[in-house]
Amino acid sequence: MDLQLYLDRIGFMGVPRPDLATLKALHRAHALAISYENLDVQLGRALTTSPAEAFDKIVRRGRGGWCYEMNGLLGAALEEIGFKVTRLAGGVHRMVRGDDAVGNHLVLLVELPEGLWIADVGFGDGSRDPFPLQDGPIRSDGFEYRLQKLEGGWWRLHNHEAGGAPNFDFNLDPADPALLSAKCLELQTSPASVFVMTAIAQRHMGDEIRLLRGRAFRRLRPGVKEDSLIDTAAEFVALLQREFELDVPEAATIWDRVYARHEELFPKTPA
Numbered sequence: 449m450d451l452q453l454y455l456d457r458i459g460f461m462g463v464p465r466p467d468l469a470t471l472k473a474l475h476r477a478h479a480l481a482i483s484y485e486n487l488d489v490q491l492g493r494a495l496t497t498s499p500a501e502a503f504d505k506i507v508r509r510g511r512g513g514w515c516y517e518m519n520g521l522l523g524a525a526l527e528e529i530g531f532k533v534t535r536l537a538g539g540v541h542r543m544v545r546g547d548d549a550v551g552n553h554l555v556l557l558v559e560l561p562e563g564l565w566i567a568d569v570g571f572g573d574g575s576r577d578p579f580p581l582q583d584g585p586i587r588s589d590g591f592e593y594r595l596q597k598l599e600g601g602w603w604r605l606h607n608h609e610a611g612g613a614p615n616f617d618f619n620l621d622p623a624d625p626a627l628l629s630a631k632c633l634e635l636q637t638s639p640a641s642v643f644v645m646t647a648i649a650q651r652h653m654g655d656e657i658r659l660l661r662g663r664a665f666r667r668l669r670p671g672v673k674e675d676s677l678i679d680t681a682a683e684f685v686a687l688l689q690r691e692f693e694l695d696v697p698e699a700a701t702i703w704d705r706v707y708a709r710h711e712e713l714f715p716k717t718p719a
Contacts, residue, residue: 515570
């Protein structure tokens with residue numbers, strides 16, 4: 449990995465060191481600089497869990513990514529700096545789907561003299577900041593999250609009240625790379641996968657979180673939602689560039705499908 453290119457991509461200034469201050473600064477810089485998005489899934493482009501491929505896509509080509517790419521890239525950068533990082537297999541909706549969900553999310557455990565910390569820039573609208581592995585509330589720029597200790601060595605991260613996914617679970621066992629790869633493939637090929645169903649983008653910027661689901665765009669601030677609908681392929685491509693800094697003109701080719709699928713899934717979405 450060319451660490452300096454990554455640091456330039458996220459706008460990190462100074463000398464990175466394997467300490468808590470660097471972890472916090474790096475995590476926040478990444479969260480504010482790079483959009484979470486699944487456009488390659490919608491475009492039919494195969495994705496993997498390879499940090500090298502994530503580096504090429506996100507750093508060299510200026511794109512965003514989903515959890516395997518976002519946290520895969522951050523984890524590789526942290527290791528390059530000298531942090532001790534363990535990749536964990538998270539499970540979004542595990543409270544409903546059970547252990548079949550485990551592996552559909554990648555989480556990073558970082559070991560520091562101050563204790564164990566969770567780093568996660570791949571949950572889309574999750575915390576902008578890393579947080580200690582301890583039961584209790586988490587506040588990040590006005591958005592309220594909560595980490596809950598469960599039985600059997602499991603933990604549950606509760607998203608903010610207006611979050612896209614309500615929570616995910618994880619334990620501290622190192623993730624099986626084969627499991628992550630299998631879930632990565634499943635999420636981009638299964639008709640039941642939300643990533644296959646519709647286009648998704650999320651971005652932390654300023655005091656808000658920007659969210660795209662199909663043709664619905666939302667600006668979210670603590671206690672405030674502003675919703676609008678996209679009507680044309682040109683608007684879709686322009687919004688991706690303007691609101692998410694994603695220059696993907698080929699997204700116009702998926703617009704008809706995105707529009708149709710949105711009307712199928714959300715027929716009563718207000719204008």
